[in-house]
Amino acid sequence: MASPEALETLRRVFGYDAFRPGQAEIIEHVAGGGDALVLMPTGGGKSLCYQIPALVRKGTGVVISPLIALMQDQVDALRALGVQAGFLNSTQDLDERRVVEAQFLAGELDLLYLAPERLRVPATIDLLDRGAVSLFAIDEAHCVSQWGHDFRPDYLMLSGLHERWPDVPRIALTATATEETRAEIASRLNLDGARHFVASFDRPNIQYRIEPKTDAKRQLLRLLQNEHLGDAGIVYCLSRNSVEKHAAFLTENGIEALPYHAGLDARTRAANQSRFLREDGLVIVATIAFGMGIDKPDVRFVAHLDLPKSVEGYYQETGRAGRDGLPSTAWLAYGLQDVVNLRKMIDAGEGDAAHRRRQSLHLDAMLALCETVDCRRVRLLDYFGQAGEPCGNCDTCLTPPETWDGTVPAQKVLSTVVRLDRERRQKFGAGHIIDILLGKKNAKVIQFDHDELKVFGIGTELRDTEWRAVVRQLLAQGLLTVEPNYGALVLTETSTDVLRGEREVLMRREPERVAAKTAKDRKAPVDLPAEAEPVFERLRAWRGATAKAQGVPAYVIFHDATLREIATALPSSLAELAKVGGVGENKLAKYGDQVLETLADG
Template identity: 65%
Template sequence: MSSPLEILQRVFGYEAFRGEQQAIIETLLAGRDALVLMPTGGGKSLCYQIPALLRPGTGVVVSPLIALMQDQVDALRELGVRAAYLNSSQEWREAREVERQMLNGELDLLYVAPERLLTDRCMELLQRSRIALFAIDEAHCVSQWGHDFRPEYLGLSALHEYWPDVPRIALTATATAATREEIARRLGLEEAAHFVSSFDRPNILYRIVEKNEVKRQLLSFIREEHPGESGIVYCLSRSRVEDMAAFLSQNGVPALPYHAGMDASVRAHHQARFLREEGLVMTATIAFGMGVNKPDVRFVAHVDLPKSVEGYYQETGRAGRDGEPASAWMAYGLQDVVQQRRMIDESMGDEQFKRRSGRQLDAMLGLCETVDCRRQQLLAYFGQHIEPCGNCDTCLEPPESWDGTVAAQKLLSAIFRLWRERGQRYGAGHIIDILRGKSTPRVREQGHDTLSVFGVGADQSEQSWRSVLRQLLAKGLVAVDTEGHGTLMLTEQSRAVLKGEITLMLRREAPGAGRATRVRRPAPADAGLDAASQTRFEALRAWRAAVAREHGVPAYVIFHDATLREIARTDPRTLEELSHVHGVGVRKLEAYGEALLDCVAAV
């Protein structure tokens, strides 16, 4: 029998394992269960693909998105692995052929959606087949507190009941300690070996800017930092997705919308285009992206505040899966906080759900308002600790901390006086107008220009006051009355500030922070190539594009950019030299070796 390392080198074309890959593989080969937390792009799939090739039978992979199965299977077939999928997109003849292959032991890996797996027909098929292992991908979907909860995942505990001797591996890129415990409990993996890799994605530059004409900000970010590159833009609502896609397209950035309200065939077509075309931007709700294996997504942007740090990490992790520099950019404003608070209060969940959602939002606000390293705070949420990263906005342009106690007292006093003296509550804009002494028609009509707090904050700009208010909301010193159309009110914690019992240090942005030109751009993906190598690289990319079109698969299924870049740099002249390039396995060497050498020699 081949060894795991032989399979890694011969089939996948990689010289050595990374991190705990080998230990995970050996755990499964020994017949034991494993629970694996590994960041996106960390090589999770190898942890079950290699054992499936080495153990007798077929490895069954439970994957939540049927739209991605075809690309995963296509990539494996390019490597010479006998892979197939079963899902609702297939015609019955095609599904029957896959079932026949499964029964005859002709498959190394079978991908199945959880809904399909739990049907009587599929369970009977599996009972009549020899199973090498079960891999449960995106395992956080089993957590009812998670951001991608899928009720179908709850039924996967039955796998252990029916096949107690078949090893199982549950994998996810995102889980706190509490979520990890819930995954183990719900899937019956209490005895599983746990493998927790670092959550750090050092190639991603994290940046959060104050929202101010967000469309213009997003367009500037894409044009200045990622022109012509693939990216994902996340929006909170379906209408915003459509609007943002139209705006980008009208301004020369090719973009497509994606959300659950679209026709399923249109949605699938848009996803297929995104996976296969270069330089396309997908604007989407969080319905898009789980399990996306496109390696060259160069940026992920959020134009609305995510609901939780877990969701934010999962979504930003879809950038830079190839390890090349990428960006995670977010525009965040006061209205985001008000909107999220309202959504929690108006949700149909019970009080426990609302408290949990409130804590998740508080953690997200803390990440937005921190004066410390973003990456430090992000990883601390998952229980990991690092030194300041040097690759986020707060490290590159540190914000100032300032004593905002007096400013906070002025703002809290304005809210208090309106309520005590007039029995009235107002939103942020009106409160700030009063503080700045702006005699608007509404201020005069309400007689608020006679209040003692009128004009006491004229020394600060509207933007500055919005920053103060945002931070007070984040710290729980101001609350949003969702029944009063987003009006502001005090909390129990406000009293200590008003009495001067605490000193309140607030964040002030560095001058010019958030401008694309002021923050270090990620190094270009082709950095380090001389002129001749760059010419070879472009020729190889053109060759790859033609082959991908011929095969009907995304370009990265043929070869990743990193592999082509190494070929361009090393300029191999023989198949032996080419065989040592990262990502060139035996099957791909046989299929494409001569063509690659011809392409290089012709430049």
């Protein structure tokens, strides 16, 4: 149960009447001086779990965040709410830092954001010693985990916070972690005695869809044109080259898209990120370096054009869609070559055998999610130790796939690999194996006399794409693996069981996909009365112009969900507008009259 002070702060500053599930208990624990480790999905309201305790406790809440490029936006968003916030990082000059330091020492800041590397600087430690710290919030805490997806050595020094400031509560927050990762976070941050709060990992507003990759560019374009025309979204690719190609392809086809990867100069990266945050309807095509801490609430889709390396990474990246709770899409296209490439990367990667084994297990879990015939959401929640029911809002629920007995096709593939190895001392990749099975007399087959093998042409009952699906699923089930240097297919310890007929191989058959509705036919992200739609668009135009004039992202002014509620309720006074969710005292005073004028203009 939240205290009256916390509830009053929520209403006055943030404009909401009630906490989301799980928030109140965390806030009371930290506000009372307790340490906490919080797992809450992206969009679940993690930031309030430290912001409100910082506002109700004496002193300044110190937030340790790796997101230097986003600190300005985070501080701008808080200042728009009337919260006194500042940051210290390497982007500031000496005079800017001195102003923030003076504000901190004078007790004028509610929240101070620091990059973790700032705590290496003795002057920063001295500054914190001289001021009054109400709490330490360690954001993106998975960065401390070596088997999380973004290990940051700078975070390791944070274990010393408790020794230096034993009476200051600490709260570590992350959007995703298995029990193994959670235990490592607690150990490395010296939070063994902290209370753990694990919220539901379910994001019911996100529709999870995974499909075989045939022509990734065209599949992506079809998704955007048919379902997300004019929507903001993120497209993830594995390589910089792929990012550039897909951004250019989308732009050539009338969808404004910007690239983001580490190969771009810092100024271009910053400019593209800023445009994505500040403009409506832009698509950003990026490597996974992009997205952590992105607080854009109206991202309507996240698309993956390459297979993520782990379920944790996939969950974190897809979680950037629909932070406002409105319907959104998580779409992934993956194929045989993705599996081959990732297996090669793991086998040839750095680290000891145990590290490679962990990476391989992460990939196995991701492949199991891709190949399941069950509800995707149930599989996803199960990975994080949470039970779930079939959701009715993922592709396997909406168009259930079939299983079929793939034992004989599996034996044909494995037999071909065996014959090449034993009879010819040769190893080849999937494409050549399939050519042999289909009886294709191409140059490579003829060159090696592979048309003379007994297995030549024994697989004409399946098409090329079907054979690729068979090989992909054999790799996913561990019945084949990839030779690390050249990507050739080789048998595993379990292959023999299939060849002897001692093991049945069940496979997934992709269902026929129903053509997606066009952008004109599909329902709006949230049901608005017809008469409210032009009002919402008018409010959005006002918000865009206001945000541009102030040089801040549009969501800093108001979220889409707030504008939709205003467009539906049509308040005619400041008192009525104050009842809308997301309209706190400061925003009411700053923008209230402008909102009412915009409504009256219609």
